[in-house]
Amino acid sequence: MSLPKSAVWYPFTQMSEPARAPFLSIVRGRGNYLYDAEGRKYFDGVSSLWCNLHGHGVPELTRAIARQADRLAHSTLLGLTHPGAEDLAKRLTDIAPRGLTRMFYSDDGATAAEVALKMAYQFWRHRGESRRDRFISFKLGYHGDTLGAVSVGGVDLFHSTFRPLLFRGVKVDPPYCYRCPLKLSFPSCRYKCLEAVETALKKNQRRLAAFILEPKVIGAGGIIVQPRGYLSRLAKLCRAYRVPIIADEVATGFGRTGRMFACEHENVRPDFMCVAKGLTGGTVPLAATLTTDRVYRAFLGRYEEAKTFFHGHTYTGNPVGCAAALANLDLFKRRRILQHLPAKIRFFSDELAALRNLPHVGDVRQAGFMVGVELVRRRATREPYSWEEGIGRKVCARLRARGILLRPLGNVLVLMPPLSSTLAELRRLVQEIKGIIPLVC
Ligand SMILES: Cc1ncc(COP(=O)(O)O)c(C=O)c1O
Structure with a gap:
């Protein structure tokens, strides 16, 4: 196996993988989006590992x-x-x-x-x-x-x-x-x-x-x-x-x-x-x-x-x-963030309902802006996909091509967008996932 050229040893990463398909390099962040070197734009669906709240490049923070x-x-x-x-x-x-x-x-x-x-x-x-x-x-x-x-x-x-x-x-x-x-x-x-x-x-x-x-x-x-x-x-x-x-x-x-x-x-x-x-x-x-x-x-x-x-x-x-x-x-x-959240969370919740009846969605769990969508091989028996199948990764790879960045936890898709996400962005996030799941599962 040829060794990766990069000197960086990445976290939680099987290092033979970036050698085959180099990592996406993010060069800029603005609002709820990240941009790669070619200027392609990605919705930050997991808030850059669950921590971004108000979007990127917020002048007050910078x-x-x-x-x-x-x-x-x-x-x-x-x-x-x-x-x-x-x-x-x-x-x-x-x-x-x-x-x-x-x-x-x-x-x-x-x-x-x-x-x-x-x-x-x-x-x-x-x-x-x-x-x-x-x-x-x-x-x-x-x-x-x-x-x-x-x-x-x-x-x-x-x-x-x-x-x-x-x-x-x-x-x-x-x-x-x-x-x-x-x-x-x-x-x-x-x-x-x-x-x-x-x-x-x-x-x-x-x-x-x-x-x-x-x-x-x-x-x-x-x-x-x-x-x-x-x-x-x-x-x-x-x-x-x-x-x-x-x-x-x-x-x-x-x-x-x-x-x-x-x-x-x-x-x-x-x-x-x-x-x-x-x-x-x-x-x-x-x-x-x-x-x-x-x-x-x-x-x-x-x-x-x-x-x-x-x-x-x-x-x-x-x-x-x-x-x-x-x-x-x-x-x-x-910005009265906490006051604005309940309405956004209700909207998000209503949107997520669209995923609940998909054949390979076993469970949709939500607490505010933390959402887990558990994918299963068979809904009736709740039979999980095996870890090796990497079903969550496959869905996320397809989403990336559609301009949405997510990082799954095994069979669970994690949706954790910035609190600053607009209603339109939350709707699009869910709709894109709804479209991709049947193509992969
Ligand atoms: C609940 C909880 N505790 C601790 C950690 C570890 O945080 P860090 O990665 O900043 O060390 C995490 C990271 O995801 C977490 O979710």
Whole structure:
């Protein structure tokens, strides 16, 4: 096999593939579109990996980034500070679910998750409950690709290779209603699946440092939308068994599900919350882990006690990232994004109905601007396509030729357009998919 010419080793990529068909090179972004070197235009149907909110080339964001880069591109938060870090922490803790009063910066979703895991673990040590060294999480959960995040993840295809390197934890079934392991349906099931979760919480309660979960939508595991009422019941169980909740809002945060944070749908107040992706409107990397005064206080002490949280990354709380995030929050306010979303989401939902009766569409799951369309070989039996068939990839390849960029998760087509998408763009996205599925499946 001839080696690819490019020196770049691409993420999540079998590198023999770009050698056969070189990657599309994106050179420009404007509005909800990306442009290749030949000037061809593509609708950004997955918001450049789930993070773009207001489109590309938004002047308010670009100006904030440029101004900050000119004033101070980077210093450090290890022993120094800068105004943006302080301002942003204040603004975010003000709008976060109640009780989240402290914020620790990092760079990506995975680092935000690592911080939460380490913080939760160390918190219990300071509280004299050192046996709490395990995490409970969902099978099919995804929290990033560093080893801690992989340990609490459950997407076998990505994670099983690394199993010998991972720390042990407790895994429970997510509420994947379309493929309910109990063969029940919602709402007549009355949340029966939570009984197994409760059993796991009860059995391990003295060993558990936290429950890490993606609230409302389990993303990379297949856009699995939790049924209404599930999250609040789960949170209640965690409280009953004294297990802190880490809400990983990396994908769901910043309006993606129709509310600023997905926890708000069910008034859940987590002990930790991870944010990244949309934090800067999808412009530059920045992440944060928010937590409560209760957790924060446990780390306070004299210098010699070494209760410090010994964790930090070089670019933690980078000033340019903070400036972008502040400008992003301003845009939410000025453009009244959250107020405009419900009507758009209803429209999107009505449009998606056009996919539901296609012979090879098994399930259409939607939470706001997060949509998963699960393709199946046979609707009646819900028989999946095998992974090797790459059915999602085939559909996406055809869509690309029609000027739409999507990236599937196995057999699930993921639709995650920018929040700034117009009604006409949402309609076209769905109509194009409707036209392509019968040609491929
Ligand atoms: C819920 C969730 N957590 C964490 C991550 C990891 O984020 P990053 O790729 O920025 O490390 C992702 C990425 O898709 C995610 O969806």
